[in-house]
Amino acid sequence: MKSGAKLSIGGIVMALIAIFVFNQDPMQVVTNLIGGQNSNTTTQQTNYQPSAQEQDVYDFVSVVLADTEDTWTSIFRQSNEKYPQPTLVIYNDRTPTACGTGQAASGPFYCPADQKIYLDLSFLGELKRMGASGDFAVAYVLAHEVGHHIQTVTGISSKVRTAQSKTNKVGQNALQVKMELQADCLAGVWANQTQKRIQFLESGDLEEALSTAEAVGDDTLMKRAGVPPRRENFTHGSAKERMDWFNRGANTGSFGACDTFRGVL
Structure with a gap:
């Protein structure tokens, strides 16, 4: 991925979403949550002093956020x-939000009440061992959270909660x-439309996103944790579903191609 800050920190994606999936019940999260390169980009850093490595990540995700906003x-x-x-909030350990107290253990999350994306960077030292790599994987997870913002501002989230x-x-x-699968698809739409606009993708970028989507499928995560995969316990979709829906968005670049709720809502 072409940007002002080139990193290889895709491991953050696998770990953060794995933590999110296993440590947070989705409906509990809903209960808690509902209870930069251009001048238009809004990135809020709370009161903590980031390390030099964290500052690099902070700069990188600001670039990605700016790209999502433009697209x-x-x-x-x-x-x-x-x-x-939306606003991206970088914090350490925990932070107050319009949805209650945000905690690092939740991983990256979007709060619909204040339309902010929350990301804790303190995981970095621990996350290097997770195995995934590639800066586009980080872009993918941020674009996924932006997908939840799109669902909020278009009224989809409200219909789902009802x-x-x-x-x-x-x-x-x-x-x-x-x-979650729709947010994956919308991340793919972002990748497609941004590529048309600024030709930002490099060889292997989409493969990084697909590999990350596979790594954070519910079945993959459950197997890794020694838990038999059971469909009724899925909250984000299987590895194949996550890859397929991201790929659909990336191939079509169409919001209309991301209707995961057809016949349901």
Whole structure:
């Protein structure tokens, strides 16, 4: 991926999402959550002193966020709509949010109440051993969280939460999977449209994203943890589903191709 800061920190993606999947029940997260390169990019750093390595990551994700803003602004403009840009909050350990206290153990997350993406960088020392690599993997996970922002500002999230309130745990998880797969697809749309706009992809970038999507599939994570994969316990989708939906967005560049809720909502 071409950018002002070139890193090989894809391990952050696997670890953060793995922590998110296993340490946080999706409906508990919902309960808690609902309770920079251009001048338009909003990145908020809370009160802590980042290490030199963390500062590099901070700079990199700011570049990625700026790219997502430019691309989604253009996509929204095609429908005569204005894209309300999210804010990226970099924090350490825990931070107050409009959705309650954000904790590092939750991994990266999007808070719909304040339309901010929260990312803790203190994992870096521990995450190097996770095995995945590539800066585009980091771009993928940030673009996935931006996908949740898109779902919020277009009203999709609200419809999903209403539907979840009317069903049981298995039904709630199934809807959550569709939510996550759509965010994967929207990350692919971002990659497609940004490539058309600035030719930012390098050889192997999309493969990095697909490998990361495979690594963080519910079945993959459960097997790694020694837990038999059970579909009713999935919250993000299988490895194949995550790869397929990201690929669909990346191949088509179309928001309409990301309707994971067809026939449901």
